[in-house]
Amino acid sequence: MSGPTASERAERVARARRAVEDWLVETGLAHEIGARSGEYVVTLPGEAKLATTASLLLSDQALSVSAFVVRRPDENQEAFYRWLLARNLRLPGIAFALDSLGDVYLVGRLPIRAVDGDAIDHLLGAVLTAADSSFNDLLVLGFLTSMKREWDWRISRGEPTHNLEAFKHLLQD
DSSP, rough: OOOHHHHHHHHHHHHHHHHHHHHHHHHTEEEEEOOSSTEEEEEEOOOSEEEEEEEEESSSSSSEEEEEOOOOSOOOHHHHHHHHHHHHOOOEEEEEEOOOOEEEEEEEEEEEOSSSSHHHHHHHHHHHHHHHHHHHHHHHHHHHHHHHHHHHHHHHHHHOOOOGGGHHHHHHH
């Protein structure tokens, strides 16, 4: 069984590139061309996590996505990573992953043949939903002590606490 010819591979990549670029224009999301060949960087607006930056990377085999979620936890690492692994069981076509520093990303991949507007929408919708719905839980699991110090520092100086309001019930003495 022989694989696709160079011409067929080039056509698949061109079709996928058009699909990505059309999707970006149609959605109106903030985006730019990335530093790597075939890369698009898109900003997904959220609620708990106000923005998730996702890198879409198109190759001759696939469209992959990688989106930063949160840096490595300061504390409670075992529970933090256990939570990520358990959550991976329920994610549609994406997964939490760690880089060499322990920072948390969401990653996913579509075969080049599957790249169209609907598939891109589904993939990035899953990334946004997972990043946004997980963000506060991850902060509580991995950064509660730091958040308490930040809360106390802001209160002592009369600084605004609006970015910590979702955690007020955990942070107040």
